[in-house]
Amino acid sequence: MKTIILAAVLSLAATNAFATCKTDSADKKLAGAAATSFLKKCQTDATAKCEADSKEKKLAGAAKTSHMKKCVADSVGG
Secondary structure, three states: OHHHHHHHHHHHHHHHHOOOHHHHHHHOOOOHHHHHHHHHHHHHHHHHHHHHHHHHOOOOHHHHHHHHHHHHHHHHOO
């Protein structure tokens, strides 16, 4: 239980330190197909990063599902 709480706190702190995909897209002034493509690639990259993070933390079941959902949402910005 302590590990899950610690992981949640650390991931929250880490994601707040980085810009989100939507913020990056707006900063680059992307629109239309370029924005869609950028956000899709960014979400794919975020999913891969979060998957690796959950494997490193040896999460499974509901803890992994929760971690993945929050991690990807924080990275994408939605």
